[in-house]
Amino acid sequence: MAAKPTIPQGTRDFDALTVRRRKHILQTIEQVFMKYGYMPLETPSMEYLQTLTGKYGDEGDQLLFKILNSGDYLKKLKEFQDQAAGHDELDQTYLPSMNGKVNALDSKLTLPFIAEKGLRYDLTVPFARYVVMNRNEITFPFKRYQMQPVWRADRPQKGRYREFWQCDADVIGSKSLINEAELIKMYDEAFCYLNIPVSIRINNRKLLAALATKINAPDKFIPLTVALDKLDKTGESGLIIDLEKAGFNPTQTTLVLEFLSISKSESVLTVLKSFFAEVPEGLTGVNELEEIFSYTNLLTTKNLVSIDVTLARGLTYYTGAIVEVVANAGSFKPSIGGGGRYDNLTGIFGLPDVSGVGISFGLDRIYDVMEDLNLFPINLRKKETQLLFCHFDEATRIHALSLCAKARNNNIAAEVYPDVTKKIAKQLEYADKNQIRYAVIIGSNEMESGNYVRKDLSNGTQVALSAEEIYTNI
RNA sequence: GUGGUUUUAGCUCAGUUGGUUAGAGCGCCUGAUUGUGGUUCAGGAGGUCGCCGGUUCGAGCCCGGUAUUCCACCCCA
Numbered sequence: 001m002a003a004k005p006t007i008p009q010g011t012r013d014f015d016a017l018t019v020r021r022r023k024h025i026l027q028t029i030e031q032v033f034m035k036y037g038y039m040p041l042e043t044p045s046m047e048y049l050q051t052l053t054g055k056y057g058d059e060g061d062q063l064l065f066k067i068l069n070s071g072d073y074l075k076k077l078k079e080f081q082d083q084a085a086g087h088d089e090l091d092q093t094y095l096p097s098m099n100g101k102v103n104a105l106d107s108k109l110t111l112p113f114i115a116e117k118g119l120r121y122d123l124t125v126p127f128a129r130y131v132v133m134n135r136n137e138i139t140f141p142f143k144r145y146q147m148q149p150v151w152r153a154d155r156p157q158k159g160r161y162r163e164f165w166q167c168d169a170d171v172i173g174s175k176s177l178i179n180e181a182e183l184i185k186m187y188d189e190a191f192c193y194l195n196i197p198v199s200i201r202i203n204n205r206k207l208l209a210a211l212a213t214k215i216n217a218p219d220k221f222i223p224l225t226v227a228l229d230k231l232d233k234t235g236e237s238g239l240i241i242d243l244e245k246a247g248f249n250p251t252q253t254t255l256v257l258e259f260l261s262i263s264k265s266e267s268v269l270t271v272l273k274s275f276f277a278e279v280p281e282g283l284t285g286v287n288e289l290e291e292i293f294s295y296t297n298l299l300t301t302k303n304l305v306s307i308d309v310t311l312a313r314g315l316t317y318y319t320g321a322i323v324e325v326v327a328n329a330g331s332f333k334p335s336i337g338g339g340g341r342y343d344n345l346t347g348i349f350g351l352p353d354v355s356g357v358g359i360s361f362g363l364d365r366i367y368d369v370m371e372d373l374n375l376f377p378i379n380l381r382k383k384e385t386q387l388l389f390c391h392f393d394e395a396t397r398i399h400a401l402s403l404c405a406k407a408r409n410n411n412i413a414a415e416v417y418p419d420v421t422k423k424i425a426k427q428l429e430y431a432d433k434n435q436i437r438y439a440v441i442i443g444s445n446e447m448e449s450g451n452y453v454r455k456d457l458s459n460g461t462q463v464a465l466s467a468e469e470i471y472t473n474i
Numbered sequence: 475g476u477g478g479u480u481u482u483a484g485c486u487c488a489g490u491u492g493g494u495u496a497g498a499g500c501g502c503c504u505g506a507u508u509g510u511g512g513u514u515c516a517g518g519a520g521g522u523c524g525c526c527g528g529u530u531c532g533a534g535c536c537c538g539g540u541a542u543u544c545c546a547c548c549c550c551a
Contacts, residue, residue: 004524009542059549062475122551150551155475157545164551226549314550335551362551392509428511443509457511 010154010162020380022165022367025194026147029167029361032190033145036182038169041144043126045151049118055125055348057222057316063152065162066115077113119151123168124317124358125345131172131356132349140173140354147363159334159365168339170358172346177288180321180341181295183359187325187337188301190361195375197328198303198336203311204289204321205340207272210282211259214275215252224248224256225312231260232310263309269293272309285320292321303328319343323359327369336365386474387414388436390427394420396442403440403452407471414471431457440470 007013014022046067053061069076120126123146131138147167154160169186171179184200191198208228212221223246231239236257243253262271269290276282289307296305313322320341327333339359346354370376387407389400400416407414415436417427424441431439439455446452452470455462 006524006542057549059475063549152550154550155548156543160550166551338551360551365551390510422508424509425507425511430511432511439511441509453510455510460511462510 008162010156010160012161012163017380018367021370021376022363024377024380025363025366025370026165026167028193029190029363030145030147032186032193033167033169036143036169036186038143038145041127041130041146042148043120043123043130043146045119045149046117047120047126047129049112049116051129051349052118052121052125055315055317055345056121057314060121060315063154064121065119065151065153066111067117067119068115069117073114077110080113120148121152122150122315123148123166123360124170124315124342124356127168127170127358128172128342128345128356129349131354132346132351135351138173141171141179142173143169143171145169159332159368161364164365165363167361167363168358170356172356173354174357175355177291177321178295179357180292180323181299183339183357184292184296184305184323185299185301187323187359187361188303188305191325192302194366194370196336196366196369196373198325199328200301200303200305200323200325201308201311202289202292202305202321202323203308204285205312205318206281206285206288206320207276207309208312210276210279210285211256213281214279215248215255217248217252220246220248222316226314228256228260228310229312229314236260259309263307268307268309288321313338313340315340317342317345320355321357327365330369330372332369332372334365334369335362336369337361385413385415385434385436386438387412387471388427388431388434388439389414389416390424390431390439390441391417391420392422392424392443396444396447399447400440400442403442403467403470406467410471412471412474428455428457438474 049064049066052064056063127144127146131142145168147165149163149165151163154162156162169183171183184202187198187200208225209218209221212218212224217224224243227239227242227246230242234242239256239260240253243256248256259275262268262275265271269286272286273283276286293305293307311322311324313324318340320343322340323338324335325337326335337360339357341355341357343355344352345356346352387404389404391397391400397416397420404414404416417430421427428439430436437456437458439457441453441455450467451464452467453462454465454470
């Protein structure tokens with residue numbers, strides 16, 4: 001026997017039950033998206049690396065799955081090396097991005113020559129690319145939803161996969177903060193339908209940028225946000241160590257801690273205003289949060305929506321409001337959704353001054369949480385096979401086929417046992433294993449008399465029925 | 475990318491200090507029941523012990539490598 005086949009690390013097969021449950025989640029989310037006026041969109045699983053790189057930070061770029069070029073993928077590299085061989089110093093106009101000769105063993109420098117495509121890392125960047133590509137056909141504000149798999153070359157562990165699905169809704173070309181409020185409401189609604197208790201945290205990147213300005217370290221914005229984001233894990237003492245490692249001085253650290261203490265006060269927004277009295281960007285951020293909150297009060301959510309000034313989120317393209325949803329019950333409480341406003345994403349692709357805002361649901365983690373909390377509805381297979389036709393020979397099988405066709409014409413999901421076998425037990429077992437409730441047993445007597453036996457496998461009772469009665473009263 | 479962990483029958487897992495023919499439960503197949511599943515009883519099949527290499531008279535067990543599982547970092551849905 002050949003070695004058993006396997007699937008790549010971090011990927012999974014889904015059996016019938018799992019697929020049904022995943023579809024249940026997808027349909028629930030889709031229903032909310034549609035109710036709020038979002039239109040569907042699908043994009044290819046692969047994009048040019050040029051489109052993908054530089055949008056997710058250095059860490060993100062490393063997690064991109066690259067696709068090897070087709071054909072002789074080393075050809076371009078060989079040609080380049082041949083041309084470079086004639087020059088001591090590489091002609092910068094020839095390949096400005098390359099500095100010096102490419103060593104065939106250097107993965108990073110070699111990559112552009114052997115791979116030009118990659119699997120998408122999220123749905124937001126492909127969406128921005130789509131909007132810029134189709135800017136002349138699109139009516140702004142443009143609202144779309146997208147539910148497709150994405151890929152990340154991450155180390156898998158619980159709730160972390162290399163292939164997983166995201167469900168995104170985005171509005172592009174509208175600066176109104178009503179969008180933010182509605183998207184938050186959509187989170188609330190979807191998780192209510194799914195019965196998952198969640199806490200929704202919001203923040204504004206402008207506050208974090210303003211903090212960096214206020215402590216005189218605008219160049220250290222990223223390390224600052226990374227340290228803040230980890231606060232709930234590291235605690236305040238861990239934060240102080242992290243800040244010190246990142247090169248912040250004690251005065252700066254003290255200001256950061258002061259900023260943190262604000263989040264604990266009753267009137268966060270008021271205190272934030274005085275804290276950022278001299279930083280315009282900070283004031284803008286506070287005002288935006290205030291405005292969003294005035295709308296969410298209007299829209300009333302069932303789950304708690306709170307301001308968390310430590311919320312940072314990794315994706316570098318966010319510039320305004322940011323939001324994160326965390327499961328709030330059970331032993332497994334991962335982040336199951338996140339989003340925010342991005343002012344410059346389309347600008348990178350050549351369409352400036354078009355702001356976008358969106359949210360994302362993590363299907364796979366939502367699934368894991370629902371499994372953990374035992375939240376899946378029991379009856380997810382209503383529309384599946386109700387009737388199995390059992391038979392004994394070629395003649396009764398053909399007869400069964402015509403009866404089955406009638407049942408199907410009447411919108412009853414029905415099957416004929418495909419193989420000819422004298423063993424009725426085997427056919428009933430098939431029905432039992434596949435949770436098919438009714439079995440119609442067709443022998444030569446039944447075929448001739450037109451009187452059929454229908455067995456209800458749920459209780460073992462049998463009734464004699466006419467051809468039409470078989471598929472009625474199910 | 476760093477550190478740890480897991481892998482034995484279709485599934486879940488035992489397997490002692492390195493020693494004859496590697497076990498259990500469930501599942502599967504056959505029969506009791508030549509036209510009745512889910513219950514019961516009787517019998518049976520199924521394993522190059524993840525893969526490659528090494529040590530040894532001898533390896534499921536020890537050593538190296540590799541893949542994979544799960545976990546902690548990192549980061550994130």
